[in-house]
Amino acid sequence: MVDADTRPNVLLVLTDQERYDCSALDGPVAETVETETIDHLSATGTHFERAFTPISICSSARASLLTGQFPHGHGMLNNCHEDDALQPNLPPGVPTFSEKLDDAGYHLTYTGKWHVGRDQTPEDFGFSYLGGSDKHHDDIDDAFREYRAERGTPVGEADLDDVIYTGTNPRDDSNGTFVAATTSVEVEETRAWFLAERTIDAIEEHASRDRDAPFFHRADFYGPHHPYVVPEPYASMYDPENIDLPESYAETDAGKPRVHANYRSYRGVEQFDRDVWKEAIAKYWGFVTLIDDQFGRILDALESTGLTDETVVVHASDHGDFAGGHRQFNKGPLMYDDTYHIPLQVRWPGVTEPGSVREEPVHLHDLAATFLEMGGVAIPESFDSRSLVPLLDADGPEQESAPSAWPDSVFAQYHGDEFGLYTQRMVRTDRYKYVYNAPDVDELYDLEADPAELQNLIDHPDYADVRRELRTRLIDWMEETDDPNRQWVPDVLRAAEES
Structure with a gap:
């Protein structure tokens, strides 16, 4: 561990279900959606163009961020709050970056969404929890209820207009999932505002403490997840x-796994027309800008407390x-x-080059190793992540080139949710994506020719070499990370290439 006074504070702001294109450096969506704060962060720090989650489901992804492992490593393969949860909590003894930082003298605080354990809370992993959610999912804690009551707008009494629900009638709230609406409450009465207030309180509290003890604060917003x-x-x-509407709106499902069409029906959006989708997207974008x-208010608090230059x-x-x-x-x-x-x-500050851009493919859970290196803490052998510090250091490798041996692909997986349990694996390079679907047809996309991922090329003869190479990469990754499916999936893939 390095001397305490040389280590930076860390502020992690994690959103829930936020698309990359809303705050990309270019593109039609980024040019439309107002993300002044995130744009400022990119302009004053480093923007990663190719960051990917290891799994697209809340509990599993958040557990990966905490443990630095792919989901098959930590074992939380689907959401912890559902009846079909394969594992409701992280097993004991799994190292987490937060506990390591806590042991190394960091003062850790947490506000907002958790969702990494049915019976566990951030306080089980080294954080002081300051409120903003319940223990596992989307309920509203007593603090927010009291806050709203004091303002004269109790939770549940707001008027909703422009409502959208899934199902055959998007205006019918008798069944289906709540998708979007306009609420009558003021901005100051939203949970996004409340979580920012709690975070600002934490920053001000940290500023009043002994500056020799660095802090790590995590602010997890509920959104822009639906509704x-x-x-x-x-x-x-x-x-x-x-x-x-996005180019991929032209999806026909031709040549795709049957679950794609099934999911559209299962989620209740099969009957949504173009106008309903546009209205829902408009609300989603509004949610992105609200957060x-x-x-921005949080970053203003860092500045007003004099902590900007000391805080990652x-x-x-x-x-x-x-x-x-x-x-x-949603997702699936x-x-x-x-x-x-x-x-x-x-x-x-003092490390990243303002306005720098990294093109290397990285994983969300690489942040676990990154935070430990920032804090001068050894990275556990159990971590499947690598620190991003070499990519952040302006005095390190040239911005246009990756450090030696940096991977040129990312991997991901999925294990199902309330629709049923199954296994998927993905390998993605800059140009190609291969998806292994155990019970159905595999997928292969040429992202340069088809960025919308509309045409499945898995059986195209011109892409046989690409398919074979990506399958080999997947097999190697499964072996390297002790994927439990490595016992039989490699044989399936080799047999497919030989047939």
Whole structure:
């Protein structure tokens, strides 16, 4: 461990189900959606163009971030709050970055969403929990209820307009899933505002403490995960009539695993037309901007307390959101970039080059190793992640080239959710993506020729060499990370190439 006074504070702002394209450096969505704070973070720090979640489901991704492991390593393969949870809590003895930082003298605090254990809380992993959610999922804790009651707008008494529900009638709230709405409450009465307030309180408290003890604060926002319920001015900030649906809206499911079409029906959006999707996307974008503005208030607090130059700021999301991509809602067993490509920006004053961009493919759970290296703490052998510090150091490798031996691909997996349990694996390079689907047809996409991932090339003769090489990469990764399916999947893939 290095001397305490040389180690940076760390502020991690994690959003829930935020798409990469909303805050990308370019592109039609990024040019439309207002993300002034995230854009500022990219301009003053390092923007990662190719960051990916190891799994597109909340509990599993958040457990990976905490443990530095792929889901098959920590064992939390699906959401912990459902009846079909394969593992409701992290098993005892699994090393986490937070406990390691706590042992090394960091003062850790946490606000907002948790969802990494049915019976566990952040306090079981070295954090002091300051409120903002319940122990595992989406309920509202007593503190927020009291806050709303004091303001004269008790939770549950707000008026909702422009409602959208899944099902055959998007305006019918008698069944289906709540997708989006305009709420009558003021911005100051949203949970996003409340979580920002709690985070600002934590920053001010840290500022009043002994500066020789660095802090790590984690602020987890509930959103832009559905339901996309936002107040004015965010509810009408984006006009549905001016929204262009994504290219992948042209999805036909031809040549794709049957579960893709099944999921559209299961999620209840099969009957959504173009106008409904545009309205939902407008609310999603409004939610993104609402949270971005609250993030801005947090950064203002860092500045006003004099902590900016001493604090690393990291913004990421656990995974993305379809929001109409491929005409899908939420997430699921579809390994498209809509839900696997995530935003990641890091600002480390005096280390990162302002406005720098990294093109290396990285995983969300690489942050676990990164935080430990920042804190001068040894990275446990159990971690499947590598520190991003070599990519952040402006005095390190040239920005245009990766450090030697840096991987040129990322891997991901999925194990099912309430729709059923099954296994998927993915390997993605800059140009290609291969998806192994155990019970159905595999997928192969040429992301350069088909960025919308509409054409499955798994059986195309011109891509046989690419398919073979990616399958070999997947086999090697499974062996390297002790994937339990390595006992039989490699044989299946080799046999497929020989047939």
